[in-house]
Amino acid sequence: MYIQNPEYKKIAFSMIAQISQIQIQTNEKFNVCLKSISNAIINPLKISYIKKDKIESLQKHANIKIHSTPTEEQRNKYFNACTLRKFANHYFTTEGITSEQLEQFNNIVIEATAAANLLLPKTLHVLDAEHIPQIYNHKYNNDNNKEPFTIGKIEGLFIGEKSDINASCMQGKPKSYFEIYTDLNEDTHAIKMAILTQGNEIVARALVWIDKPTADIDRRKKQRPKDFYIDRIYSKTQEHRADTQTQLYTDLIKYFNIDTNIDNKIHFPPCYNRYDIANKIEAEQNTTKQIFFSNSCPFDIELESDNYNYYPYADTFQNFNTYNQTLSSDQNSGSEMLILENTNGNAETSTIECEQCNFEMDEDNSIYIEDDEVSVCEDCATYCEDRDNYILTDNAIYNSHSGQHHHRDDLDI
Numbered sequence: 417m418y419i420q421n422p423e424y425k426k427i428a429f430s431m432i433a434q435i436s437q438i439q440i441q442t443n444e445k446f447n448v449c450l451k452s453i454s455n456a457i458i459n460p461l462k463i464s465y466i467k468k469d470k471i472e473s474l475q476k477h478a479n480i481k482i483h484s485t486p487t488e489e490q491r492n493k494y495f496n497a498c499t500l501r502k503f504a505n506h507y508f509t510t511e512g513i514t515s516e517q518l519e520q521f522n523n524i525v526i527e528a529t530a531a532a533n534l535l536l537p538k539t540l541h542v543l544d545a546e547h548i549p550q551i552y553n554h555k556y557n558n559d560n561n562k563e564p565f566t567i568g569k570i571e572g573l574f575i576g577e578k579s580d581i582n583a584s585c586m587q588g589k590p591k592s593y594f595e596i597y598t599d600l601n602e603d604t605h606a607i608k609m610a611i612l613t614q615g616n617e618i619v620a621r622a623l624v625w626i627d628k629p630t631a632d633i634d635r636r637k638k639q640r641p642k643d644f645y646i647d648r649i650y651s652k653t654q655e656h657r658a659d660t661q662t663q664l665y666t667d668l669i670k671y672f673n674i675d676t677n678i679d680n681k682i683h684f685p686p687c688y689n690r691y692d693i694a695n696k697i698e699a700e701q702n703t704t705k706q707i708f709f710s711n712s713c714p715f716d717i718e719l720e721s722d723n724y725n726y727y728p729y730a731d732t733f734q735n736f737n738t739y740n741q742t743l744s745s746d747q748n749s750g751s752e753m754l755i756l757e758n759t760n761g762n763a764e765t766s767t768i769e770c771e772q773c774n775f776e777m778d779e780d781n782s783i784y785i786e787d788d789e790v791s792v793c794e795d796c797a798t799y800c801e802d803r804d805n806y807i808l809t810d811n812a813i814y815n816s817h818s819g820q821h822h823h824r825d826d827l828d829i
C-alpha cells in the first residue's frame with residue numbers, strides 16, 4: 417500500500433529552499449504544483465509531481481480535479497516520477513551559474529538524496545558463502561571494484577562513500593583473500609553473509625557461522641542458539657549504529673527461526689557485538705526470565721584444506737590449526753598454528769626464532785634480554801641473581817661455590 421511520506425516532502429522542500437538561497441533562478445516553464453509533490457509510488461526514492469497546466473487541462477477537458485493530496489490512482493495516472501536530481505535540474509535554471517554555485521547545487525542534491533535514502537526500510541538478506549568475496553571486494557573509491565553489483569535478485573548493490581563499512585580493514589581487498597570462507601567443510605559447518613540493505617545500499621554486514629551443515633538447517637523447525645555465532649556487525653553510520661546492529665541481529669534470529677526460549681530461560685545466539693547491543697535486545701524482551709547472551713563462540717570450524725594462498729584478517733576465528741584444518745576463536749600456539757590478524761593477505765605464524773640460536777619456539781616461551789635487546793629461547797637465557805634479570809647464557813659464568821650465575825662483565829677476571 418502506498419503512503420505519502422511527509423518526511424520525504426520535507427526533504428524535497430528543504431532541497432528547493434536551499435538551492436533558492438544560493439541565488440539560482442527557477443525555471444519558469446517548469447510550473448510544478450509544489451503542494452502535491454510526494455514520494456513516488458513505484459520508487460520511494462523518486463519524487464512524484466504534476467505541472468499546474470496539466471491540473472488545469474485535466475479540470476477543463478476531463479473534469480478531473482487534482483487536490484493537494486491526490487488519490488493513489490491519480491498519482492499513478494497523471495503524475496510524473498523522477499529522481500531528486502532530475503527534479504532539481506528541471507526546477508532550476510543552471511545555465512550561466514558560477515562554478516561555485518554549481519558545486520553547492522550538486523552538494524545540496526547529494527545531501528537530499530542521501531536523506532531520502534535514510535527513509536527507506538532496511539531489509540535483511542542472507543547470502544551464501546560464494547558471495548562473500550564479492551561483498552568484501554567492493555569499495556567506492558577503488559577503480560577496479562567500485563561498480564554496483566548484483567547477487568541473485570538483489571540488484572545494483574553498493575557501499576556508499578560515506579559509509580563506515582569502508583573503514584573495515586578488509587573492505588576493498590582482493591577476492592582471493594577470502595578463499596577460506598568458500599572452503600568450509602560443508603558436511604559439518606556453514607557460513608553465511610548477512611546484509612541489511614536500504615534501497616540498494618549495503619548499510620550493515622556480518623558473517624554468520626553455523627555449527628551444522630547448510631543441508632541440516634531447516635528453517636521451518638526451531639534452531640538452537642548455540643549452533644550460531646554472529647560475527648562483528650559492521651554498519652554504515654555512527655548515528656543509529658546500535659539500532660542498525662540490533663536490527664540485523666534480531667532479523668537473523670527470526671530468519672533462522674532460532675528458539676531463544678529454552679528451559680524457561682532466554683538464550684541468545686552469541687554475537688561479537690554483544691556489548692554494544694545487549695541493552696537494546698534485553699529491553700525488547702520485557703521479561704523477568706534469566707537472559708543468557710555471550711560474545712564468545714562455542715564451536716570451531718573445519719576447513720577443506722590445510723593451506724591457502726591468502727588469508728583474511730578475522731575478527732573472531734583468528735586461529736587456524738593447519739594440522740587439523742580447524743579455525744578457532746581460542747588462542748593456541750605451536751608450529752601448526754597460523755594467526756589470521758594481518759590485513760595484507762598473509763597469515764602470521766605463532767612461532768618466532770630465537771635471535772641467538774635460531775631455534776623455533778612459541779612466542780610465549782621466548783625470553784627478552786633487556787641488556788642486549790633480543791628475544792631468545794630458554795636455553796639461550798640464564799637467570800642472574802645479581803642482576804635480578806635474565807642474561808644471555810653466553811655471558812653467564814657459573815660459580816659452583818655459590819651455585820649462582822654471574823654476568824661476565826660483573827666479574828673481575
Ligand SMILES: [Zn+2]
Nearest residue numbers: 770773793796
Ligand atoms: Zn636459543
